[in-house]
Amino acid sequence: MKLRNKLALIITILLIPTLVYGGATFSRSKTWSAGETLTAAQLNTEFNNILNNLTPAGIDDESSSNATAQATSDPYPSSVLSKATSLQTEIQQIRYLLAQITGNTYWYQDPATSLTAASQSVFTTAITLTSGQIAFPATAVPSADANTLDDYEEGTWTPVVAFGGASVDVTYGGGNGGRYTKVGRMVHLNGYLVLTANGSSSGTAFITGLPFTCVNDSGGYAPPSFRPSVVSYADMFIGRVEINTTTIRLEEVTNAGTVTQLTNADFAATSNIMINVSYEMQ
Amino acid sequence: MFKKTLIFLCIILIFPTFAYSGDFTKVSSFHYSVTENGNFQLRITTKYMKDGKIKEKKYSRPVTPDDTKKMDGWDDKSKAIVEVITDDKVSADFAIEKQEPTGVGIEEIISYDRTIDELGRISVRRIVRIYDDGKEVSKKYHRSWIMPGQDPSGEDVISRALAQKFHTPEVIAEYRALLAELND
Numbered sequence: 001m002k003l004r005n006k007l008a009l010i011i012t013i014l015l016i017p018t019l020v021y022g023g024a025t026f027s028r029s030k031t032w033s034a035g036e037t038l039t040a041a042q043l044n045t046e047f048n049n050i051l052n053n054l055t056p057a058g059i060d061d062e063s064s065s066n067a068t069a070q071a072t073s074d075p076y077p078s079s080v081l082s083k084a085t086s087l088q089t090e091i092q093q094i095r096y097l098l099a100q101i102t103g104n105t106y107w108y109q110d111p112a113t114s115l116t117a118a119s120q121s122v123f124t125t126a127i128t129l130t131s132g133q134i135a136f137p138a139t140a141v142p143s144a145d146a147n148t149l150d151d152y153e154e155g156t157w158t159p160v161v162a163f164g165g166a167s168v169d170v171t172y173g174g175g176n177g178g179r180y181t182k183v184g185r186m187v188h189l190n191g192y193l194v195l196t197a198n199g200s201s202s203g204t205a206f207i208t209g210l211p212f213t214c215v216n217d218s219g220g221y222a223p224p225s226f227r228p229s230v231v232s233y234a235d236m237f238i239g240r241v242e243i244n245t246t247t248i249r250l251e252e253v254t255n256a257g258t259v260t261q262l263t264n265a266d267f268a269a270t271s272n273i274m275i276n277v278s279y280e281m282q
Numbered sequence: 283m284f285k286k287t288l289i290f291l292c293i294i295l296i297f298p299t300f301a302y303s304g305d306f307t308k309v310s311s312f313h314y315s316v317t318e319n320g321n322f323q324l325r326i327t328t329k330y331m332k333d334g335k336i337k338e339k340k341y342s343r344p345v346t347p348d349d350t351k352k353m354d355g356w357d358d359k360s361k362a363i364v365e366v367i368t369d370d371k372v373s374a375d376f377a378i379e380k381q382e383p384t385g386v387g388i389e390e391i392i393s394y395d396r397t398i399d400e401l402g403r404i405s406v407r408r409i410v411r412i413y414d415d416g417k418e419v420s421k422k423y424h425r426s427w428i429m430p431g432q433d434p435s436g437e438d439v440i441s442r443a444l445a446q447k448f449h450t451p452e453v454i455a456e457y458r459a460l461l462a463e464l465n466d
Contacts, residue, residue, distance in 0.1 A: 155423030165461040211425035
């Protein structure tokens, strides 16, 4: 080996312990003094010392102070990957995500609930929705449990008037329509029936086309509130959502308490009725 | 004392008889639907009945046949619905009717799903989605019905085919009888 190469090797060997010592938890095997002869045995011993101790336990921590222990780095700022350029940054990026997952200020703080508990849908504290939304599947997955909310849906429906079960030549105005919100098994709806012709069908009057079938149980009858216009009735305009149907029976009740069904004779070409009702669906 | 003991024993022996009188019966009802992709789904509701009243319900998860050509073990109505939606003409018309977003610009895509109940009433849900460059930005529902005896023309392909298949004269008569009861 040329003298120049030997010198370079010696300088390197002399420098290495100094560099490693700053980031390691183990000590050098020997400290050489200037001009001291370096033997092969010493060189091998030092290299073995480094190789044997260069384990996770042998590498120094990244928490020399509270500030360094708390330091984090966003690996995905503005939705763009920011690649780490050192192990220190890699650690800080992992810390950042831990804090994001737990929602805590610092990555090392205990989470409010474990991922296992979360995956089992068991929460021991109130659920906080930072996005403020719960999305249900488009097709409900019904539950019979009395404490389980299983569906939410908003939509529109079209009220139709039927006399004796038919609606021959009935026509509707542009405002004819309705809106509903379904929460669990309850349907809450508004509707505006607007006729422009009451047609030729005759018989008892119903509003049909409710968005869901009413539960088939005598406890399921639901009386709506109405705002009738150009419809004749005695004393009070009433009605009920019929069980096991999608219809509202239209009735009148006298002050004496006699209930009778309205018929086509009570309607005119420009009759219109506003409806509001909540009922339990089948 | 003997008399009191006898009465006590009688009460103990009789009480369980009262407590368990009125047996539960289990009744299953099937809920048939065809999804907006034209797939058949069946969900079963098990009703626990006592004294003619529903005391409890249990719902199954929706199930779909793995292979619509192998419907062994399914009930007749499921088979009939699958027969309707796999019919060559219905499938071809559905393929033409079915809309998919192209991913360019603002698009309105309309689809339908349907359920058919034991009385043959077909509930149709129209789903209107708005896409902006292929991303869904809005979804709205409108619900309507095709009742037995009602003209299904103007409805979507599958709803129309279901109405034509299931709204038989018998089903229409049964439905009209129900209406007649309401009109009484």
